[in-house]
Amino acid sequence: MNLPNHGANPLRLYSQSGIEPPEKFLDFSENIHPFGPPSFIKENWSEFFSLLNAYPDPHAEPFRTAAAAYHQIEIEQIAAANGAAEIFTWLARRYRGKRVVLLEPAFSEYRQTLEAENAVISEVQLSSENNWQVNVDAVKAELGNSAAVYICNPHNPTGILLTVEKLKEIADSCCAAGCELVIDEAFIDFIGEEASFTEYLSSYPQVIIVRSMTKMYAIAGLRLGYVLAAPQKISELTEGAAHWNVNALSASIGSGCFPLEDYRQTIRLAANKERNKMIQFFIEENCRFSNSQANFLSFSLPDGKDPDLFFQDMLKKGIVLRHTYSFKGMDGRWFRIGMKSDAVMDRLREEISLWLAQK
DSSP: OOOOSSSSOHHHHHHHHTOOOOSSOEEOSSOOOTTOSOHHHHHTHHHHHGGGGSOOOTTOTTHHHHHHHHHTOOGGGEEEESSHHHHHHHHHHHTTTSEEEEEESOOHHHHHHHHHTTOEEEEEEOOGGGTTOOOHHHHHTTOTTOSEEEEESSOTTTOOOOOHHHHHHHHHHHHHHTOEEEEEOTTGGGTOGGGOSGGGGGGOTTEEEEEESHHHHTOGGGOOEEEEOOHHHHHHHHTTOOTTOSOHHHHHHHHHHTTOHHHHHHHHHHHHHHHHHHHHHHHHTTOEEOOOOSSEEEEEOOTTOOHHHHHHHHHHTTEEOBOOTTSTTTTTSEEEEEOOOHHHHHHHHHHHHHHHHHO
């Protein structure tokens, strides 16, 4: 099957699977939480509406200043973009024709953007046999003659977190090898800033950190991400970037998200609760699962169960899972699910349990 490389495309997924979509379906393939955007957006919509008749600030203000203050870094160490996806196009251009190390399975945008710039990709394959843990020595062995290594933390699609200590070890080796370390922290908000590498950015000038506003704040439609790095690297990355690449709505709304610690904590607690309930369910059903710390996790069926049939049967039931045909090493045998409301998660467990009992 030629399926979409991303989640959040349920109708396209149904079309490419040759399955008629039911009137109602539940989409677990994307990782947006069920609480919706922060309430201040709706409450102040008239003020945001007034931004539409003027050009936005070319440097994404007031977002850039707010992000720099939140991370306690200099404004020259940050640039905003039309989603983290735009940043990966900047990075790919930076590594044009050079060797880049990817930890597979990996977010498909890494490879897609790098291949578009004729980068030479070297892989470090993670394995379910050791619960998708990163072998730091295997990463170190690939750094010679490499321009960069990409690490997603927490990892997508498993949600497994690499400790700051291990990241420092890799960063030290990158420094010695003259290799840049790109850390994708798109889901770090679901753990907290204590797990982020941003605190150590000034001590590791070869590190580039990519962040997303989409996941925690449920504002995927606004497309807003940002990158943190040494000022010279920020200048080089944004050279040639589109003028006004961040619209005024995104810049203003994004700046208002940083003070919302109570909102973030509510989301984290709910995601942790639902993830733990899902893990207990998988234990009872003899399914394997990833040791996720994010708002999603991956799982595989008990031995002898057909993953392709399961995926298609779930679609027919209106349950949209994230397939893993586009994740190297998972190859459709695993599935990723985003955490939703308790009632929606109950429906998912019910359908999986029924299917396992019948098949």
